[in-house]
Amino acid sequence: MVVVDLTKSQGISYARVALGLLPRRRGTGLPDREVVRHAAAVDREHLARYDRVCGFRLTDALPATYPHVLAAPLAMRLMSAADFPFPLAGLVHVANRITVRRPVDAGSRLDLSVRAADLRPHHRGQQFDVVISAAVDGEEVWHGVSTYLRKVGQGGRGDQGDQPPGPAAALWRVPARVGPDYAAVSGDHNPIHTSRLGARLFGFPRPIAHGMWSMARCLAALEGRLPAAYTVDVAFKLPILLPAMVGFAAARAAGGWDFTVRSAGSGRPHLAGSITG
Numbered sequence: 001m002v003v004v005d006l007t008k009s010q011g012i013s014y015a016r017v018a019l020g021l022l023p024r025r026r027g028t029g030l031p032d033r034e035v036v037r038h039a040a041a042v043d044r045e046h047l048a049r050y051d052r053v054c055g056f057r058l059t060d061a062l063p064a065t066y067p068h069v070l071a072a073p074l075a076m077r078l079m080s081a082a083d084f085p086f087p088l089a090g091l092v093h094v095a096n097r098i099t100v101r102r103p104v105d106a107g108s109r110l111d112l113s114v115r116a117a118d119l120r121p122h123h124r125g126q127q128f129d130v131v132i133s134a135a136v137d138g139e140e141v142w143h144g145v146s147t148y149l150r151k152v153g154q155g156g157r158g159d160q161g162d163q164p165p166g167p168a169a170a171l172w173r174v175p176a177r178v179g180p181d182y183a184a185v186s187g188d189h190n191p192i193h194t195s196r197l198g199a200r201l202f203g204f205p206r207p208i209a210h211g212m213w214s215m216a217r218c219l220a221a222l223e224g225r226l227p228a229a230y231t232v233d234v235a236f237k238l239p240i241l242l243p244a245m246v247g248f249a250a251a252r253a254a255g256g257w258d259f260t261v262r263s264a265g266s267g268r269p270h271l272a273g274s275i276t277g
Contacts, residue, residue, distance in 0.1 A: 001115075002031075006074060007038045030116040030128060031083050035074040039109040042070070047106055050185045053178070054213060055220035060106040064098050064232060065216040067110065067134040067142045069186050074114040075130050075146075076187075085119070086126075086150045090202075093211050094127070095147040099231040104134070104141050111135045125152040170221065171264055174209060174244045182213040208239035214271050218259055221248055227277040230256065234273040238263075246270060 047066065048058055056063045079088055104110070112134055119128045127149050134142035179193040191198020192208055199207045215234045219226070240246060240261075247267075250259035256275040262268060 002033045004033060004035045004077070005038070006035060006077065028085060030085065030119050031078070031081060033078065033081070034113055034115045035078045036111070036113045037071075037074060038111050040070055040112055041109055042066075042106045044106055046185065053181045053185050054216035056216070057220075057223060062104045062106060062108075063216060064100050064142075064219055064230075065212060067104070067112070068096075068098070068132065068144050068146075068212060070110060071112045071114055071132045071134070071144075072187050074112060075132065078114055078116060078130070084116075086148075090150065092149045092151060093146060093236060094149045095233070095235045096212065096215060097145045097147075097231065097233045099143040101139075101141050101143070101229055103228055104136065108136045108141075110141075111138075122149060124149060126150045169250060170248045172217070172246050172248055172261075174240060174242060174246060176207065176242045178209055178213060179207045179242050182210045186210065186212065188212075204239065204241065206241045208241055209244070211236040211271070214240060214261055215273070218248065218250075218261065218271065218273060222250060222257060222259070222275070225257075226275065230275055230277045232273060232275045234271055236271055237269040240270050 042062065044060075047062070050056075050066060050069065051058050051063065054063065054065070076088075078084065079086075079091075112132065114130060114132050117129050117131050119126060121127075127147055130146045130148065132142075132144040132146070133140055183189045183194050188210060192202050192204060193199075193210050194207060196206060199205070211234075214236075215232075218234075219232065245264040247262050247264045248259065249262070250257050253274065256277050258272075258274050260269055260273070261271040263270065
């Protein structure tokens, strides 16, 4: 495996990311490459902005979704490379799994690594995983798996399925500014989240909320009721068109929680997740 070390990098150029959006001749398999960054520090001011956008309390403990944001430039570098088999445009983030092995303090220096794995067929195209690891002093403290779908042909925009629980325990008003606000703290400036024109180019009447924002918002709603170490699995269903009114529901399950986010009007699912300790 080739290791690309971005420890001394000043960050990824969005011109490079834009090139990753363009169709061109590409490789046929996932690159055997790991992108790493050593001793990544947390900017507490940035952490506070992230906490406010996602609804977390302001503490020195990193939210479970925050290392995903720290590793996002590495993932973008990996997926915007010339030999990556799919352009960034059109990839659909369909699921995410995060394992928190122990609480991580904002003063920790994180060694981050990102790689792509498990290219596999799907009835709507092809799927693959982006695997992220965060370690402190040689010990893995956090592990994430983001699953992406490259659709082939036309199809629905999301797998709805039958997802208890319900009815909603809380109604959330999701304003249009959630798109640009989360883009600003996450670095994910995909125009489907920030621009009406950009959203329309990909078939959405309005900008849609970032999936990782909705996952983070659910974990924020359960803050204080989760164990020190746990795994959270989320499936992203139908997109949240901004602005929106959605219903959040959570129920105790064996070993943890099940939770959903649904449209407050139609009841159709936007997200379904589970937490196990």
